[in-house]
Amino acid sequence: xxxxxxxxxxxxxxxxxxxxxxxxxxxxxxxxxxxxxxxxxxxxxxxxxxxxxxxxxxxxxxxxxxxxxxxxxxxxxxxxxxxxxxxxxxxxxxxxxxxxxxxxxxxxxxxxxxxxxxxxxxxxxxxxxxxxxxxxxxxxxxxxxxxxxxxxxxxxxxxxxxxxxxxxxxxxxxxxxxxxxxxxxxxxxxxxxxxxxxxxxxxxxxxxxxxxxxxxxxxxxxxxxxxxxxxxxxxxxxxxxxxxxxxxxxxxxxxxxxxxxxxxxxxxxxxxxxxxxxxxxxxxxxxxxxxxxxxxxxxxxxxxxxxxxxxxxxxxxxxxxxxxxxxxxxxxxxxxxxxxxxxxxxxxxxxxxxxxxxxxxxxxxxxxxxxxxxxxxxxxxxxxxxxxxxxxxxxxxxxxxxxxxxxxxxxxxxxxxxxxxxxxxxxxxxxxxxxxxxxxxxxxxxxxxxxxxxxxxxxxxxxxxxxxxxxxxxxxxxxxxxxxxxxxxxxxxxxxxxxxxxxxxxxxxxxxxxxxxxxxxxxxxxxxxxxxxxxxxxxxxxxxxxxxxxxxxxxxxxxxxxxxxxxxxxxxxxxxxxxxxxxxxxxxxxxxxxxxxxxxxxxxxxxxxxxxxxxxxxxxxxxxxxxxxxxxxxxxxxxxxxxxxxxxxxxxxxxxxxxxxxxxxxxxxxxxxxxxxxxxxxxxxxxxxxxxxxxxxxxxxxxxxxxxxxxxxxxxxxxxxxxxxxxxxxxxxxxxxxxxxxxxxxxxxxxxxxxxxxxxxxxxxxxxxxxxxxxxxxxxxxxxxxxxxxx
Amino acid sequence: xxxxxxxxxxxxxxxxxxxxxxxxxxxxxxxxxxxxxxxxxxxxxxxxxxxxxxxxxxxxxxxxxxxxxxxxxxxxxxxxxxxxxxxxxxxxxxxxxxxxxxxxxxxxxxxxxxxxxxxxxxxxxxxxxxxxxxxxxxxxxxxxxxxxxxxxxxxxxxx
Ligand code: FES
Ligand code: FES
Numbered sequence: 001x002x003x004x005x006x007x008x009x010x011x012x013x014x015x016x017x018x019x020x021x022x023x024x025x026x027x028x029x030x031x032x033x034x035x036x037x038x039x040x041x042x043x044x045x046x047x048x049x050x051x052x053x054x055x056x057x058x059x060x061x062x063x064x065x066x067x068x069x070x071x072x073x074x075x076x077x078x079x080x081x082x083x084x085x086x087x088x089x090x091x092x093x094x095x096x097x098x099x100x101x102x103x104x105x106x107x108x109x110x111x112x113x114x115x116x117x118x119x120x121x122x123x124x125x126x127x128x129x130x131x132x133x134x135x136x137x138x139x140x141x142x143x144x145x146x147x148x149x150x151x152x153x154x155x156x157x158x159x160x161x162x163x164x165x166x167x168x169x170x171x172x173x174x175x176x177x178x179x180x181x182x183x184x185x186x187x188x189x190x191x192x193x194x195x196x197x198x199x200x201x202x203x204x205x206x207x208x209x210x211x212x213x214x215x216x217x218x219x220x221x222x223x224x225x226x227x228x229x230x231x232x233x234x235x236x237x238x239x240x241x242x243x244x245x246x247x248x249x250x251x252x253x254x255x256x257x258x259x260x261x262x263x264x265x266x267x268x269x270x271x272x273x274x275x276x277x278x279x280x281x282x283x284x285x286x287x288x289x290x291x292x293x294x295x296x297x298x299x300x301x302x303x304x305x306x307x308x309x310x311x312x313x314x315x316x317x318x319x320x321x322x323x324x325x326x327x328x329x330x331x332x333x334x335x336x337x338x339x340x341x342x343x344x345x346x347x348x349x350x351x352x353x354x355x356x357x358x359x360x361x362x363x364x365x366x367x368x369x370x371x372x373x374x375x376x377x378x379x380x381x382x383x384x385x386x387x388x389x390x391x392x393x394x395x396x397x398x399x400x401x402x403x404x405x406x407x408x409x410x411x412x413x414x415x416x417x418x419x420x421x422x423x424x425x426x427x428x429x430x431x432x433x434x435x436x437x438x439x440x441x442x443x444x445x446x447x448x449x450x451x452x453x454x455x456x457x458x459x460x461x462x463x464x465x466x467x468x469x470x471x472x473x474x475x476x477x478x479x480x481x482x483x484x485x486x487x488x489x490x491x492x493x494x495x496x497x498x499x500x501x502x503x504x505x506x507x508x509x510x511x512x513x514x515x516x517x518x519x520x521x522x523x524x525x526x527x528x529x530x531x532x533x534x535x536x537x538x539x540x541x542x543x544x545x546x547x548x549x550x551x552x553x554x555x556x557x558x559x560x561x562x563x564x565x566x567x568x569x570x571x572x573x574x575x576x577x578x579x580x581x582x583x584x585x586x587x588x589x590x591x592x593x594x595x596x597x598x599x600x601x602x603x604x605x606x607x608x609x610x611x612x613x614x615x616x617x618x619x620x621x622x623x624x625x626x627x628x629x630x631x632x633x634x635x636x637x638x639x640x641x642x643x644x645x646x647x648x649x650x651x652x653x654x655x656x657x658x659x660x661x662x663x664x665x666x667x668x669x670x671x672x673x674x675x676x677x678x679x680x681x682x683x684x685x686x687x688x689x690x691x692x693x694x695x696x697x698x699x700x701x702x703x704x705x706x707x708x709x710x711x712x713x714x715x716x717x718x719x720x721x722x723x724x725x726x727x728x729x730x731x732x733x734x735x736x737x738x739x740x741x742x743x744x745x746x747x748x749x750x751x752x753x754x755x756x757x758x759x760x761x762x763x764x765x766x767x768x769x770x771x772x773x774x775x776x777x778x779x780x781x782x783x784x785x786x787x788x789x790x791x
Numbered sequence: 792x793x794x795x796x797x798x799x800x801x802x803x804x805x806x807x808x809x810x811x812x813x814x815x816x817x818x819x820x821x822x823x824x825x826x827x828x829x830x831x832x833x834x835x836x837x838x839x840x841x842x843x844x845x846x847x848x849x850x851x852x853x854x855x856x857x858x859x860x861x862x863x864x865x866x867x868x869x870x871x872x873x874x875x876x877x878x879x880x881x882x883x884x885x886x887x888x889x890x891x892x893x894x895x896x897x898x899x900x901x902x903x904x905x906x907x908x909x910x911x912x913x914x915x916x917x918x919x920x921x922x923x924x925x926x927x928x929x930x931x932x933x934x935x936x937x938x939x940x941x942x943x944x945x946x947x948x949x950x
Contacts, residue, residue: 202893681930682890685929
């Protein structure tokens with residue numbers, strides 16, 4: 001595809017972030033920093049039971065407490081809802097899709113489910129009164145695990161379905177059963193992905209300001225998806241979309257947890273409408289654990305068929321996926337984001353995956369950094385190691401013999417999608433060299449030989465992911481109800497400054513910087529003269545927001561196209577003013593120059609001024625220099641890479657230490673290397689934490705035991721190793737910038753690299769199986785069991 | 792129950808009438824409108840609320856405002872010298888020590904306080920120091936590099 005015609009100046013450079021000065025001096029405005037005169041506070045009363053019938057809610061005592069303005073039960077607010085909370089991804093026609101009301105009326109379905117709302121003049125008063133709301137619960141048997149949920153006679157999360165099964169979604173290609181029946185080698189393993197709690201450091205927060213006389217509402221929310229929230233909440237509340245504005249100010253991290261439309265948003269809108277007063281709600285950290293959605297939570301029965309040499313013939317996998325108590329915005333669709341990746345970057349003749357969504361009495365699950373793709377990659381990369389052990393080959397060799405060959409144009413794959421570009425073997429080779437693979441293997445052999453207490457293991461993860469969500473027609477075929485496009489508007493002011501409106505909504509990714517780099521290069525405008533606006537539905541009317549590593553490959557590409565449109569119009573004006581034909585102009589050094597006479601030139605700011613005065617425009621051309629482009633990607637993008645992890649395990653204590661970690665990523669063309677590196681580092685940190693530390697643990701009653709930052713193991717600086725990053729870029733063939741996306745690479749790639757390393761360190765004891773997180777206790781037990789078993 | 796309180800913050804004295812049960816963080820944010828001090832957990836784990844109390848880093852969510860009566864408090868809003876950023880702030884820009892920026896004021900105050908006392912910490916000590924706070928975005932490497940740069944700038948020889 002055609003690339004931009006001029007020399008690049010900002011794209012690819014390590015430009016410092018525009019966002020930082022305000023964030024570093026305490027001037028960044030997050031939702032909790034928003035204060036509206038006359039504002040009242042809401043506190044949500046939550047069920048302590050995972051599963052309970054709500055017999056009655058007595059609000060009288062709470063209602064009489066100091067400062068209390070109103071107390072509402074689920075029944076009290078029922079008339080506010082024009083519909084339930086949104087669920088936008090009914091993955092099958094026959095999906096069991098329960099209504100999800102913002103405040104439960106009859107039954108609480110997870111510990112943390114909202115059962116009442118207290119509104120008071122201050123947050124402390126609301127909180128005090130919340131303790132006095134008397135709810136008569138009748139505790140019911142909870143269903144806590146997905147397998148238990150599917151057993152006959154299991155308690156039902158939603159009685160009306162007569163089952164806890166939500167859906168079954170299959171995808172198959174080729175003669176799967178036949179291939180497996182005839183294959184010389186079949187490897188089958190079971191993998192368990194614990195639930196994870198995203199833990200953005202900024203808790204959620206919401207402020208709603210109504211204008212009662214106009215029926216208008218402005219909502220500030222710590223959300224990744226202001227545009228989606230506007231559409232969906234207008235339906236839930238019956239507020240005309242034209243009277244509803246949503247603003248995502250600075251947002252303190254999301255990782256998918258703020259890719260949601262939450263009960264509390266609906267509650268604040270409803271209360272503001274009832275009372276005619278501004279309402280604020282700020283999540284407590286304990287609520288963040290209970291009532292902000294979780295991620296992962298999947299059991300995978302993964303199988304591969306192969307030749308004796310280890311050449312893949314087919315993939316067959318069945319998954320049980322924990323939905324939790326309700327279906328949130330895209331809960332059922334999360335596994336589908338990985339459904340096409342169960343053959344990884346490898347070739348295979350046949351392919352079959354099947355997902356069964358299951359209701360449990362736990363916090364709903366939904367997107368968490370990687371969303372479906374970490375699960376897929378984990379299964380693929382774990383089983384490639386198992387296959388290597390089975391056929392007696394080095395894991396690098398087995399991968400190498402199965403990689404799709406290098407390609408730069410769309411190439412069909414076993415799951416039916418076409419990948420955009422890649423050179424998987426070269427990426428692996430680079431990683432092997434950087435990690436010092438041969439040396440590590442020698443060292444490993446020596447330690448095994450000497451029965452060293454500290455055993456060494458090396459784990460590979462050669463991942464592929466699917467980003468740039470998404471071609472709208474593909475989304476339609478997957479039954480997702482919205483599109484996958486994004487928009488950009490470039491407004492060239494008569495004074496030479498430029499405003500860019502972007503439909504992507506950053507929450508730490510540095511879009512303002514990256515987008516300015518793209519525009520600066522495209523239009524020859526100084527970087528500092530470009531202002532990026534986002535995250536406000538009144539300012540940026542069209543947007544699909546930020547998630548799924550989509551911003552640069554959809555929103556960023558939209559900016560590129562909008563800039564091309566600006567140049568197209570500017571060229572007409574410049575040609576007219578310079579009295580030459582359009583073709584006689586070339587755009588170089590930020591100016592339209594007459595070919596052969598470069599001192600006859602017009603810059604974009606000069607043209608913008610002419611377009612504004614409109615004194616001398618070509619016949620029929622509208623005044624002004626502002627263009628919009630809405631980009632609907634023709635395909636996904638497929639970032640890939642090779643991560644290699646070396647661990648040392650103290651076989652006396654079971655403690656794992658990551659001693660080396662190499663990440664070689666192909667995220668396509670890089671706009672800002674510093675930002676890309678930050679994304680990879682942050683993601684790898686979360687991925688390593690998933691492999692070694694983090695897990696949402698429930699007891700048999702459905703009570704979340706890891707319910708605070710003190711009990712859920714978020715890593716600090718002391719727990720994380722150093723890692724080395726490198727790249728091996730193949731520009732995407734899907735878009736003219738060649739970009740692919742990078743936000744989730746780390747969480748996708750890292751977990752299997754780490755767990756493969758742990759198993760590799762212990763495989764000579766006979767250990768083949770360790771679930772995440774590979775805590776010292778689990779590792780120690782695995783060693784003892786294996787040793788015991790071999791005696 | 793409320794009480795009159797005089798707080799010395801960033802060099803200025805503020806007379807406030809506060810609820811005695813309010814933490815320093817709440818008074819800074821709600822009563823004084825200083826929103827640079829962030830609340831991530833309100834139970835002393837994340838460190839987003841770190842401020843300096845007589846030069847020492849403390850968690851503003853764990854200390855009552857009434858305990859701060861005669862102390863000198865520094866918050867992120869008061870760290871720069873007019874237009875000139877504090878070396879820790881500058882180092883955070885240079886090393887991309889932040890992404891979403893929510894944890895950032897806490898890390899900056901932590902480092903500014905600790906380095907003022909001991910600018911010659913080695914890597915291990917710095918890592919230990921930084922492990923008092925949590926960041927979910929960066930993976931900490933860039934924060935560590937930023938603080939190392941700041942430490943170098945804050946050593947007496949560098950001044
Ligand atoms: S808010 Fe004070 S330590 Fe987290
Ligand atoms: S920069 Fe987002 S939590 Fe640290």
